Amino acid sequence: KAYRVVALPGEGIGPEVVDASVKILQHLAKLEGFSLIIDYALIGQPAFNEFGNFFPTQTSQVCEGADGILFGAVTKGGILELRQHFDFFINIRPVRPFEILLDKSSLQPHKIQGVDILFVRELISGIYFGPSGRTEDDNGAYGYHTMKYYDWQIRRIAKVALSKAKERRGFLTVAHKENALPQIPWSHLVQEEAEQFPDVTVEPMLVDNLAMQLVREPKRFDVILAGNLFGDILSDIGGALVGSIGLLPSASLNEHGFGLYEAIHGTAPDIAGKGIANPLGTIGAVILMLQQWGEIQAATSLLQAIERVLTQGYRTADLALQGQEILANTETLTELIIEQLSEQ
Amino acid sequence: KAYRVVALPGEGIGPEVVDASVKILQHLAKLEGFSLIIDYALIGQPAFNEFGNFFPTQTSQVCEGADGILFGAVTKGGILELRQHFDFFINIRPVRPFEILLDKSSLQPHKIQGVDILFVRELISGIYFGPSGRTEDDNGAYGYHTMKYYDWQIRRIAKVALSKAKERRGFLTVAHKENALPQIPWSHLVQEEAEQFPDVTVEPMLVDNLAMQLVREPKRFDVILAGNLFGDILSDIGGALVGSIGLLPSASLNEHGFGLYEAIHGTAPDIAGKGIANPLGTIGAVILMLQQWGEIQAATSLLQAIERVLTQGYRTADLALQGQEILANTETLTELIIEQLSEQ
Ligand SMILES: CC(C)[C@H](C(=O)O)[C@@H](O)C(=O)O
Numbered sequence: 001k002a003y004r005v006v007a008l009p010g011e012g013i014g015p016e017v018v019d020a021s022v023k024i025l026q027h028l029a030k031l032e033g034f035s036l037i038i039d040y041a042l043i044g045q046p047a048f049n050e051f052g053n054f055f056p057t058q059t060s061q062v063c064e065g066a067d068g069i070l071f072g073a074v075t076k077g078g079i080l081e082l083r084q085h086f087d088f089f090i091n092i093r094p095v096r097p098f099e100i101l102l103d104k105s106s107l108q109p110h111k112i113q114g115v116d117i118l119f120v121r122e123l124i125s126g127i128y129f130g131p132s133g134r135t136e137d138d139n140g141a142y143g144y145h146t147m148k149y150y151d152w153q154i155r156r157i158a159k160v161a162l163s164k165a166k167e168r169r170g171f172l173t174v175a176h177k178e179n180a181l182p183q184i185p186w187s188h189l190v191q192e193e194a195e196q197f198p199d200v201t202v203e204p205m206l207v208d209n210l211a212m213q214l215v216r217e218p219k220r221f222d223v224i225l226a227g228n229l230f231g232d233i234l235s236d237i238g239g240a241l242v243g244s245i246g247l248l249p250s251a252s253l254n255e256h257g258f259g260l261y262e263a264i265h266g267t268a269p270d271i272a273g274k275g276i277a278n279p280l281g282t283i284g285a286v287i288l289m290l291q292q293w294g295e296i297q298a299a300t301s302l303l304q305a306i307e308r309v310l311t312q313g314y315r316t317a318d319l320a321l322q323g324q325e326i327l328a329n330t331e332t333l334t335e336l337i338i339e340q341l342s343e344q
Numbered sequence: 345k346a347y348r349v350v351a352l353p354g355e356g357i358g359p360e361v362v363d364a365s366v367k368i369l370q371h372l373a374k375l376e377g378f379s380l381i382i383d384y385a386l387i388g389q390p391a392f393n394e395f396g397n398f399f400p401t402q403t404s405q406v407c408e409g410a411d412g413i414l415f416g417a418v419t420k421g422g423i424l425e426l427r428q429h430f431d432f433f434i435n436i437r438p439v440r441p442f443e444i445l446l447d448k449s450s451l452q453p454h455k456i457q458g459v460d461i462l463f464v465r466e467l468i469s470g471i472y473f474g475p476s477g478r479t480e481d482d483n484g485a486y487g488y489h490t491m492k493y494y495d496w497q498i499r500r501i502a503k504v505a506l507s508k509a510k511e512r513r514g515f516l517t518v519a520h521k522e523n524a525l526p527q528i529p530w531s532h533l534v535q536e537e538a539e540q541f542p543d544v545t546v547e548p549m550l551v552d553n554l555a556m557q558l559v560r561e562p563k564r565f566d567v568i569l570a571g572n573l574f575g576d577i578l579s580d581i582g583g584a585l586v587g588s589i590g591l592l593p594s595a596s597l598n599e600h601g602f603g604l605y606e607a608i609h610g611t612a613p614d615i616a617g618k619g620i621a622n623p624l625g626t627i628g629a630v631i632l633m634l635q636q637w638g639e640i641q642a643a644t645s646l647l648q649a650i651e652r653v654l655t656q657g658y659r660t661a662d663l664a665l666q667g668q669e670i671l672a673n674t675e676t677l678t679e680l681i682i683e684q685l686s687e688q
């Protein structure tokens with residue numbers, strides 16, 4: 001088999017974590033016997049500097065027909081356009097702690113052990129993409145953004161979340177804020193779609209309560225469905241649960257299964273260029289890409305290699321080190337994972 | 345001195361926790377020698393049943409000219425209208441754990457000990473109150489809500505948050521989402537207002553990151569300023585930090601200092617009518633009301649009485665009981681607090 005991946009390093013720590021992930025992916029290709037082409041393109045500030053556009057046509061053309069996009073990070077420009085251009089409406093964010101890192105969570109270990117949450121976030125609509133502007137009236141100058149959802153947009157992401165719940169523990173929590181935002185009836189629409197999924201229990205939950213329950217009792221959740229803005233906020237809380245936002249991956253897919261793979265963290269300007277970023281979020285996104293391709297063995301080997309390196313005690317600086325743990329920079333951690341892959 | 349308080353019990357556990365708070369307030373009035381009139385009025389479902397309106401004119405008239413409104417809870421109808429009617433744009437939500445309840449937090453005790461956060465939430469604008477509706481176009485049926493902020497609305501709540509920060513540790517974090525919602529420039533406007541507050545450091549923070557940091561390192565925060573929707577979500581996380589949402593109070597004020605005092609929890613339909621609700625959120629709101637009146641001694645006595653009852657081991661059912669702790673229902677806890685007040 002042959003895969004073509006487009007790497008979009010972007011800004012901040014983006015190039016460092018994409019670099020680490022590409023190295024690992026190339027190594028896996030050799031080991032597992034699939035062929036791999038990596039194309040690079042610009043996004044965000046570097047794209048703007050070169051083409052005067054955060055997501056230039058050149059970049060979208062390179063992505064066209066690829067088997068996956070491996071994305072680093074950008075401050076703001078480019079990512080929203082990229083998601084919308086390819087209709088990546090499905091954003092998948094698994095939150096599962098590494099057993100060996102339970103003590104990195106700010107939660108008590110027994111609250112975290114066994115947590116296994118899958119966020120399904122609608123990614124190309126809602127308030128990020130609705131009518132917006134700045135203007136003024138008799139009351140003065142104001143700005144506005146519109147949270148707008150077509151019913152079919154909610155229904156199509158609901159179907160994805162319901163299928164995921166069906167494959168998992170059959171429990172779907174739906175984030176909504178219908179006591180203040182009743183015109184966007186998430187609960188009702190999801191419950192209608194759920195009639196086709198008799199094995200799945202649907203629980204609507206107010207987003208404020210959901211944020212609280214995520215911290216109070218994360219184990220009670222299986223799949224959490226949320227719109228674009230609420231999904232953004234809720235899934236970041238997952239970072240505090242597992243011990244570092246640097247650990248969490250994400251996949252953004254369209255209905256054809258074409259996807260963009262990235263960590264959920266941002267550009268981390270404070271540590272950019274120092275070579276100390278945690279690459280495990282982006283490497284975790286590589287695992288999601290391999291799974292999406294059906295390369296299950298490669299995905300499993302990679303996960304096991306990461307777990308062995310963590311078990312040996314290696315940690316990047318974002319994970320407050322204790323006791324016998326060994327500080328590793330991005331490159332060292334990457335080399336160690338590659339070594340483990342080779343030994344399997 | 346003489347105060348007139350309007351009690352609006354509302355729905356669910358609202359009447360139970362308001363009842364507890366009124367008893368305590370009446371007792372305090374006797375002890376501290378101020379006179380007190382309590383008027384009752386309807387809001388929410390009971391108001392609708394009686395007057396066909398969730399916030400009827402009858403109720404707003406009773407509130408007019410009072411010294412404070414003591415509010416229980418409603419499912420949805422009435423509270424938003426009430427807040428807007430009296431221009432309660434300032435919502436104050438202190439988050440400080442009781443030392444003796446540190447083990448109730450899902451966070452590790454050392455992460456919680458010493459946490460002292462003040463949320464300042466804009467309460468009568470933003471997406472809750474912007475243009476909204478349901479309609480359809482060529483793409484199908486859709487619903488929308490508009491997040492709209494006049495610059496002056498942001499500036500006036502910024503001034504409140506800046507003054508609070510100045511009286512406290514001088515550190516103000518501003519929630520925003522400008523990488524996706526750039527038309528509402530919270531950071532910029534707050535920084536402009538901050539020029540009048542040279543002692544206060546302003547830190548803008550993306551709301552997704554803020555939700556994560558609140559769980560990861562709550563001690564780093566002093567005052568957190570947020571718009572209506574973000575403030576709702578972020579402050580609920582405070583409930584998981586202190587061990588139960590049932591513990592947190594809130595005050596909503598207009599520019600004249602007239603205010604509405606309530607717990608931040610909702611109607612809790614699952615336990616309503618059982619007499620087991622935790623009244624400490626609403627009783628905490630009474631403390632905020634006493635402080636607002638300048639009745640500092642009464643406020644301090646009440647806080648100390650609560651702390652002593654907790655130190656004796658009494659807990660309502662929302663606080664998972666352990667060891668020597670004694671389960672108390674709403675009424676018992678209230679009686680115990682009154683006893684402690686009398687012994688002071
Ligand atoms: C960069 C930003 C616009 C983005 C978002 O809010 O979607 C990021 O926070 C994310 O979660 O991928």
Ligand SMILES: CC(C)[C@H](C(=O)O)[C@@H](O)C(=O)O
Binds near residue numbers: 179208418608
């Ligand atoms: C009842 C609801 C509309 C309300 C809000 O979102 O403001 C509540 O959650 C709160 O925080 O007081």
